[in-house]
Amino acid sequence: MADGDREAFGELYDTHAGALFGHAMVLTRRREDAEDLVQEAFVKLADRGVALLGIRGPGAYLHRMLRTAFIDRERHRAVVTEAAELAMDDPRGAREGPFDEADRVAIEAAVERLPIEQREVVLLHVIEGLTFREVAARTGAAMWTVASRYRLGISRLRAVLGTRR
Secondary structure (H helix, E strand, O other): OOOOOOHHHHHHHHHHHHHHHHHHHHHHHOHHHHHHHHHHHHHHHHHHHHHHHHHHOHHHHHHHHHHHHHHHHHHHHHHHHHHHHHHHHOOOOOOOOOOOOOHHHHHHHHHHHHHHHHHHHHHHHHHOOOOOHHHHHOOOOOOOHHHHHHHHHHHHHHHOOOOOO
């Protein structure tokens, strides 16, 4: 691929696009955003050229590129959202009541408020069913870091949602 071999790029895409899309869906939970992130990762990879010679694990490299692109988008989105909220002066409050649609909305909102690294680990572990070792391989973080992020994320969710265990 570093030499511009289009077949090599196609093989790499065929091998890793599905897993990247699954990872992107966990991160974004929107098909369009997930597709954009996967495309962005492969475009950036194609633009690397000779720099690709030092890459030993293209799958892990692509997952890190995807995650970095997601974090960049979320940071940008957070700045835009914060500016809009300040402009509208619309503070958000927590919801109470029986477990119903309102609770689902509150849970989703609580997950959205988690730091990106914690949200990613919680969703990959809970929704995708990946082990901490698999999450570590996908995110490029150490397994103990993944476990710590998971515990912190769950702890924050419990504090926000008022649940115990």
